[in-house]
Amino acid sequence: MNKEDLIKKWLDNSLSPEELEAFKKLEDYAALTKLSNHLKFFKPEAYATDKELETVMGKIKAQNTPTSWFKPFLRIAAILFLSFSIYYFASGLDTTIHTLAASKTLVELPDHSSVNLNAGSSLVYNKRAWDDHREVTLDGEAFFKVAKGAKFDVVTSAGTVSVMGTQFNVKERDSYFEVICYEGLVKVSHETQETYLRPGDSFLILDGKIIATEKTQDLGPSWLNNT
Template sequence: MKRETLISKWLDNNLNDQELEAFKNLEDYDDLVKLNNNVQAFKADNYDTTKELENVLSKIKSKKAQSSHWIKPFMRVAALLAICFSLYYYTTTLDTTIKTEYAQKTTVELPDESTVSLNAKSLLVFNKKDWKKERDVELNGEAFFKVAKGSSFNVITKLGTVKVYGTQFNVKQRDNYFEVICYEGLVGVSYNSQETKLKPGDSFLIIDGKTIAKEKENRSTPSWLNNESTFKSMPYKTVIAEFERQYNVDITLLGIDSTQLFTGSFAHDNLDVALKSITLPLHVTYSKTNNTITLKRE
């Protein structure tokens, strides 16, 4: 559900349980609550308009009339209008922030009907007010984009920027990991002041500052959209980090080289099966204690 709709329903006290949780996950949730409380404090008292007008006219006729008596009601209304305007301006100009937690995915519709699917533990930021002038989004995590045709569209990450005009692509930015895969159209990836053009099936991958060559991508969409993480000759630490995000667990490695390469996959809907998928190929055993998993070389 769009951020503005959530805020509107919240102001009307019309959120169901699921919508309330989504509203609480908004990055500016605390600010919105505080602002609303301040608005409530400035609400004008109920009063009889006709009676108030008669009092005002009576005071005007009096030689000793005090202007403050008839100004007060109007000042209360003006204060309320000012606060309401501030609330409207605040909610329409503030950046929209969408984030996912561990083991959570979501899909967001942008103002131009482009869509973004966010993988677990990811964050997306954009400004709806400036959207017609700049189709810019900030990403921290992983997301699959379906971009509507129009002006240039920029995905800005800490490690690089992806620029497109109308296409489908996946961006993953995690710590020292930066990957872009083009599935449709043409994608430009800017990294260290150099731009690389990607056609469908092409990939751009940087791990720990090094460019990694990858085989041609033959899927039409990333595997994580179908609740599966797939790896081809990836450092084992990358696999472990993704596993922790999808299952909200902490993994400890004992006697295992985290830089060794791993090829395989794991599903997102069965912890035990997924653990076997990432341990059996490397002859690794595992043990579980609550939310902590220990992997050990046999």
């Protein structure tokens, strides 16, 4: 395998143990790893639109000629720079919503699912990846009305809640994790355990222990109606 292929696989974190040993023997190994470590702390200005990213990519492509890439180290540096730029561009597509104390927020997701976010909570999702994977990350408490469609995941530090189309409440604060199903079917994944909830069922973890709960007759969480 030639040097450039080894470097590309290193950038993709796909080197086999044998290839990694060959990569470490490259004369540019020390310079490459040093440059990579410096770029980890580099944050380029975010691209505002896809059009701007295409413009930058076009300029880089236009410069990709034998005369402008004659120095191997410059070529490698450009590959590294582009890789980190694309990474920060992708991470910048996340949408984050925060609620302050004593406030609530209604969030409409790209598929018209809705999320009522309780006070002191945050929600993160990626618009670009939404059609491929309906996933949100929750810190705090929220009530979800999920439009029917592909699997919908709510990721928390205590566990993941997976549904298709339903209404449910998730609360995750400190050592408290609770999921209540009000409509449809909800799957809660905690460590190696999976629990399915039907309307009225709930799943509760307190201080790391799963607590048995009684069925609720409520049609929704009480905090939704609090002013």
